[in-house]
Amino acid sequence: MLESEDMTDKAPEPIQPKSGAPEKAGRLADQVYQRLLDEIVSGALPPGTPMAELDLCNRLGVSRTPVREALIKLADADLVRIYPQSGTVVAPISREAFGHAQFIREHLECALVAEAVRFIDATALREFGEIIAEQEQATSPAEFYARDEAFHQAIARISRHEDVWQVIRQTKIHFDRVRHLTLQEDAGHIPLLIQQHREILSGLADLNEERAVAAMRRHLREVFRRADGIFARQEENAAELAAKRRPRRRR
Amino acid sequence: MLESEDMTDKAPEPIQPKSGAPEKAGRLADQVYQRLLDEIVSGALPPGTPMAELDLCNRLGVSRTPVREALIKLADADLVRIYPQSGTVVAPISREAFGHAQFIREHLECALVAEAVRFIDATALREFGEIIAEQEQATSPAEFYARDEAFHQAIARISRHEDVWQVIRQTKIHFDRVRHLTLQEDAGHIPLLIQQHREILSGLADLNEERAVAAMRRHLREVFRRADGIFARQEENAAELAAKRRPRRRR
DNA sequence: GATCTCCATCTTGGATACAAGTTTCGTCTT
DNA sequence: AAGACGAAACTTGTATCCAAGATGGAGATC
Numbered sequence: 001m002l003e004s005e006d007m008t009d010k011a012p013e014p015i016q017p018k019s020g021a022p023e024k025a026g027r028l029a030d031q032v033y034q035r036l037l038d039e040i041v042s043g044a045l046p047p048g049t050p051m052a053e054l055d056l057c058n059r060l061g062v063s064r065t066p067v068r069e070a071l072i073k074l075a076d077a078d079l080v081r082i083y084p085q086s087g088t089v090v091a092p093i094s095r096e097a098f099g100h101a102q103f104i105r106e107h108l109e110c111a112l113v114a115e116a117v118r119f120i121d122a123t124a125l126r127e128f129g130e131i132i133a134e135q136e137q138a139t140s141p142a143e144f145y146a147r148d149e150a151f152h153q154a155i156a157r158i159s160r161h162e163d164v165w166q167v168i169r170q171t172k173i174h175f176d177r178v179r180h181l182t183l184q185e186d187a188g189h190i191p192l193l194i195q196q197h198r199e200i201l202s203g204l205a206d207l208n209e210e211r212a213v214a215a216m217r218r219h220l221r222e223v224f225r226r227a228d229g230i231f232a233r234q235e236e237n238a239a240e241l242a243a244k245r246r247p248r249r250r251r
Numbered sequence: 252m253l254e255s256e257d258m259t260d261k262a263p264e265p266i267q268p269k270s271g272a273p274e275k276a277g278r279l280a281d282q283v284y285q286r287l288l289d290e291i292v293s294g295a296l297p298p299g300t301p302m303a304e305l306d307l308c309n310r311l312g313v314s315r316t317p318v319r320e321a322l323i324k325l326a327d328a329d330l331v332r333i334y335p336q337s338g339t340v341v342a343p344i345s346r347e348a349f350g351h352a353q354f355i356r357e358h359l360e361c362a363l364v365a366e367a368v369r370f371i372d373a374t375a376l377r378e379f380g381e382i383i384a385e386q387e388q389a390t391s392p393a394e395f396y397a398r399d400e401a402f403h404q405a406i407a408r409i410s411r412h413e414d415v416w417q418v419i420r421q422t423k424i425h426f427d428r429v430r431h432l433t434l435q436e437d438a439g440h441i442p443l444l445i446q447q448h449r450e451i452l453s454g455l456a457d458l459n460e461e462r463a464v465a466a467m468r469r470h471l472r473e474v475f476r477r478a479d480g481i482f483a484r485q486e487e488n489a490a491e492l493a494a495k496r497r498p499r500r501r502r
Numbered sequence: 503g504a505t506c507t508c509c510a511t512c513t514t515g516g517a518t519a520c521a522a523g524t525t526t527c528g529t530c531t532t
Numbered sequence: 533a534a535g536a537c538g539a540a541a542c543t544t545g546t547a548t549c550c551a552a553g554a555t556g557g558a559g560a561t562c
Contacts, residue, residue, distance in 0.1 A: 027335075027515065029323075052543070063517040068544085069323060076324075084278075085523040085544050100414040107362040108355065163351040171418060278545070303513070314547040319514085336514050336553040 015060045028062050033070035035060070040079050040090055041176050051080055051088040077173055093181070095231060097174035102224045104171045106217060108164055109152065113200065113216045115159035117209040124158050128201045135194050141187055145179075151197055175227070182230040189226065196222065266311045279313050284321035286311070291330050291341055292427050302331055302339040328424060344432070346482060348425035353475045355422045357468060359415055360403065364451065364467045366410035368460045375409050379452045386445050392434050395441055402448055426478070433481040440477065447473065 015031055025031055036056075039045045056067045071088060074080045078097065082088045116124075131151045138144040156165035196219040203212025266282055276282055287307075290296045307318045322339060325331045329348065333339045367375075382402045389395040407416035447470040454463025 029515080054543085064544095065516050065518090069320070072320060072324075073327070082544075083524090085542095086525075087543060097414070100412060103362070103412055104359065104415060104418060107358050111354070111358040161351060161354060163348070164355060167355060167418065167422060280545085305513085315514095316546050316548090322514095333514075334554085336512090337555070338513060 015062060027066070029066035029069035032056075032060060032062065032066050033073050036070055036074060037079070037173075040074070041173060041180060043177070043180050045090050047090050047092040049090040051090060053088070077170065079173065093177050093231075094174065095228075095235070098178050098228065098231065101171045101173070101175040102220070105168055105175065106220045106224075108168055109155070109220060110213050110216050112156050112159045112161055112164060113204070113212045114209050115161065116155050116204055117207055117212060119158050119160060120204050120207065124154075125201070125205055127154060128204070132194060132197050132201065135197070138190075141190070144190055148193070148197075155200075175224075178227045178231045179223075181234060182227050185226075185230055193219070193223070266313060278317070280317035280320040283307075283311060283313060283317050284324050287321055287325060288330070288424075291325070292424060292431060294428070294431050296341050298341050298343040300341040302341060304339070328421065330424065344428050344482075345425065346479075346486065349429050349479065349482065352422045352424070352426040353471070356419050356426065357471045357475075359419055360406070360471060361464050361467050363407050363410045363412060363415060364455070364463045365460050366412065367406050367455055368458055368463060370409050370411060371455050371458065375405075376452070376456055378405060379455070383445060383448050383452065386448070389441075392438055392441070396430075399444070399448075406451075426475075429478045429482045430474075432485060433478050436477075436481055444470070444474070 015028065015035065036045070036051075045051075051071065053064050053067050053071065056071075057064055060067065071080055071082065075082045075088075078094075079091055080088055081091050128151065131147055131154060135144055135147045135151070138147060152168075153162070153165050156162050156168070196215060199215040200212055200219060203209075203215050266279065266286065287296070287302075296302075302322065304315050304318050304322065307322075308315055311318065322331055322333065326333045326339075329345075330342055331339055332342050379402070382398055382405060386395055386398045386402070389398060403419075404413070404416050407413050407419070447466060450466040451463055451470060454460075454466050
């Protein structure tokens with residue numbers, strides 16, 4: 001029960017080395033939140049990982065206050081579960097949450113595309129073209145996803161509803177957790193996704209709302225279908241593995 | 252500068268009088284959040300009201316920690332603005348936020364109704380009927396709104412997407428701020444809203460997705476149109492009043 | 503008299519101290 | 533040896549303390 005003797009705990013990198021650089025990144029709480037968010041979504045902190053406040057304090061080099069605020073925010077997003085006076089752990093990756101995120105995203109983004117048709121202009125079209133070009137030149141899946149986000153966010157901005165993108169981004173988190181699980185298998189169909197982006201752009205360029213919306217819906221469902229399939233297989237494997245072990249209940 | 256001499260400060264009612272009652276309502280932070288949320292949405296704390304943490308501590312009878320956590324959550328929802336080392340105030344009622352809330356709500360709720368058609372059954376129909384009956388018997392607008400919420404939430408539940416309702420509820424907050432502003436003028440058309448609920452229910456009962464969705468869209472747009480109109484008039488009046496005063500800039 | 507400077511005061515951000523409940527593990531009893 | 537009991541070592545929730553920037557006004561200066 002004393003696994004703290006190994007030195008490979010995690011990333012011992014503190015959040016603010018206090019080096020002379022002119023780094024003035026707002027509140028510590030926000031930095032901690034962003035960092036833990038990344039680590040959870042990326043899978044560096046798998047579901048079930050204990051998240052005791054004091055441990056995180058030591059690991060990140062800050063006091064409990066900012067860590068606590070970050071954890072509360074993560075709990076609001078259901079990325080961690082806080083059990084008062086008992087402990088805090090990374091929340092499981094839920095297939096339901098995954099499906100809910102898809103529901104919200106599909107309906108809102110399709111509505112955004114429909115709106116975008118009303119506002120599209122030459123400048124916007126060029127911007128979309130640039131983003132797609134950058135996607136083609138992406139050398140890593142991570143880079144591709146970054147530009148993918150930019151593409152979808154740009155649609156929201158063009159539609160004059162960037163606030164809606166914030167909502168989508170927030171709910172999309174559970175979607176992204178699954179996506180990162182399936183990174184390897186994803187790489188193969190990146191060209192397909194880019195092609196779908198082109199179809200969306202084509203619909204927008206022709207001011208054809210129906211085609212643009214249909215393309216977006218196809219695109220989002222494609223992503224969902226693949227991720228969901230891979231996730232389901234993974235769940236099966238996990239269930240098999242679990243069946244072979246001693247049944248251990250952690251609340 | 253010493254306006255604390257008048258006794259009419261606010262509601263001096265502490266949050267936990269510690270009376271012998273078996274009240275065990277979770278964390279203080281959550282109670283403070285809920286209370287301040289109510290006071291802001293209801294208009295008891297109008298836009299611009301100073302929200303110094305220490306003042307709130309005195310008023311609510313708790314320490315800074317729970318108050319602070321509540322304020323951070325309110326700031327995330329853009330209900331208060333926190334200016335570090337300077338002050339915190341209730342955020343203005345924004346017509347843009349109002350419009351964004353409408354966008355999200357309309358698209359998501361219409362999608363929920365469409366889904367609901369697939370799951371509707373006798374039990375659900377009876378539940379809807381009861382809610383509408385309670386609305387008719389409501390004696391106050393507040394009571395009516397409570398059952399209105401219940402109606403819309405029930406649709407989300409029937410659709411097996413209650414999580415989506417949480418998202419709607421969160422964004423709807425800015426909508427509700429305006430709605431409370433227009434309470435008096437609202438009272439008159441409550442019967443119309445009930446009638447629209449009946450039309451939605453009728454569409455659901457007939458398993459007619461198109462009609463149900465159309466009824467919901469009409470309903471939501473009716474509410475929006477009225478509130479937006481009233482709000483716009485109110486904004487004009489406010490602008491007139493402001494023009495007569497000395498120009499005072501508060502950040 | 504107008505304006506600039508400086509400082510007392512007030513605000514929030516972060517760190518620490520205290521309280522209360524939960525879990526775990528050792529010990530005692532049966 | 534197995535189970536029950538209890539205390540110590542955790543955990544998070546709350547209160548308080550310190551730090552640092554922002555504000556506003558008093559006083560000095562031009």
